[in-house]
Amino acid sequence: MQQRTSSNQKIFNNQYQIIKKLSSGSFGVVFLGVDLLTKQEVAIKVEKEENEEVRSLEREVQILKKLDGAEGFPKYFWSGEDQGYNILVIQLLGKDLSYHFKQLKKFSLKTVLTIGIQAVQILERSHQKGVIHRDLKPENMILGIGREISKLYLIDFGISKIYRDSNGKHISFKDQKSFLGTTRYASIAAHLGHELGRKDDLESLMYILLYFLRGQQLPWQNMVNVTDEERTKKVGEMKLSMEREVFKDQPGELQRNFDYIRKLQFKQEPNYKMIVQEFRRAAESSNISIDGNFDWTEIKQSTHYQTDSNQNQSRNNIPTNSNEMKKSIEKQLSVIQHSSNNLLAPPPLGSARGTFQRDDIRKNSSLTQQSSINYCQSLNPNYQKSICEEPLQEDNRYYDFDSVEISENYKADSSLYNKYHKIKLGIFVHFLPKQIKLK
Secondary structure (H helix, E strand, O other): OOOOOOOOOOEOOOOOOEEEEEEOOEEEEEEEEEOOOOOOEEEEEEOHHHHHHHHHHHHHHHHHHHHOOOOOOOOOEEEEEEEEEEEEEEEOOOOOHHHHHHOOOOHHHHHHHHHHHHHHHHHHHHEEEEEEOOOOHHHHHHHHHOOOOOEEEEEOOOOOOOOOOOOOOEOOOOOOOOOOOOOOOOHHHHHHOOOOOHHHHHHHHHHHHHHHHHHOOOOOOOEOOOOHHHHHHHHHHHHHHOOOOOOOOOOOOOOOOOOHHOOOOOOOOHHHHHHHHHHHHHHHOOOOOOOOOHHHHHHHOOOOOOOOOHHHHHOOOOOOOOOOHHHHHHHHHHHHOOOOOOOOOOOOOOOOOOOOOOOOOOOOOOOOOOHHHHHHHHHHHHHHHHHOOOOOOOOOOOOOOOOOOOOOOOOOHHHHHHHHHHHOOOOOOOOOOOOEEOO
C-alpha cells in the first residue's frame, strides 16, 4: 500500500514512518507505521524515556529474536534507540481477543475451544524455544490480518523469561517470589510466591477460557471496597478454594484439563497433545465442528459490530512534529499509569537499572525457604523431587541465560500457605470478611 510521506512525520531508522496510534500498554504506545523501503505496514512500539531503566523493551527484543520464525509470534524487523526513544518494529497484526469480547460480551463453546487449541499449540512452540510468557491475558492474544484473520498470535514478552540455558538446564524452583502477572488470570503458584514455569502459562490460559465462557463472570471478579493488595490476596485464596470445581458448569473435558495442569510439577513437561485432544473431545461431545471460524467471523457483516476493515480507516490523528509526538506519548503513558487493575503498574522511578519488579502486589512473608519445602512435601510427596532436587541456596540471578533477569526478591504472603494446607485437609476456611462484597 502506497503511503504519502510528509517531512514532519516521525521516521525511525530512516525507514519506519509513524502513521497513527493503535494502542497503549503499560510502558509505551504502539503505532501503525510503514516501511518506506518495502511499503509494508508494520507495528512500531515506542517505550517511554522515563522507563528506560526498566529495560522491558530490551527483554522483549531478546525474546522475539529467540522466537523468530516460530508460528504464532510476530515477526521481528528492527529495534534500537532513535531520537530519544527506545523503538521496536514488528509485524502488524489485527484485533486482540479482548476487543472481540467487549463486542460480544461472551464467546460460544466453539470459539473458546478453537482459541484453546491454537493457544496450547502456540505455548508448546514457545516452551520448546525455552520461553515462558508469564502474563497471559486476552489483550496479549491477538489475531492476524488478511489471510491470517483466523490465526492466533501471542504478543507482549516484556516480563517473559527464558527457563532453560544453552545446555538445556531448567531453572531451579524458588519460593518467596513476588507476585508476577495479572491478578485475574495468574496461576495459583504466582499467588503462592513460587517460581513460574510452563504449567503456569497453561493454568492462566484455562482461566482466560473460563472468563470467555462465563462472560466476565469469574468468581473472583468485581470485588469492591478492597485495595489492590487485598484483591490480589483474596483472588489467590478463592482460586485455591475452588480449584476442584472451577469448571463444574462447563464440559467435563475442561475440568480434566485443569486438574491435569494443576498436578504438573515445576519442571515436568506438559503433555500438550493430550490437552488439545481433550479440547477436541469436548467439541465432539457437543457436536461442534472446529473449522477455524470464530463467533465474530460469522457476524462481521452486522451493523453493530466493528470489523478489522476499520483498521485501515482515518490516518489523520497523528502528531505533526516531534514535540507534539512526545507530548502525545507522555499523555498516553500518564493515563496508563492510573489505569485499571488489569494493567501492571510501572516500577518506582528510583529503581536500579537492570532490575524490575512488575507485579500487582509486593509484601513480605515470615515463611522461610525450609518451611516452604516442608509445606510442599506435606501436600504432595510426588512434588518433593521436582522442587527439591536442586539446592535452593543459590544466587538469585541466572547469568547464563540470554535474558535480562527481573529482580523478584519480595516475599509472598504466608497466610495463603496455611489456608491452602487446611483446604487440602478438608478443613473449612472462611476467606472473605463481611465487609468484602461481590457485585
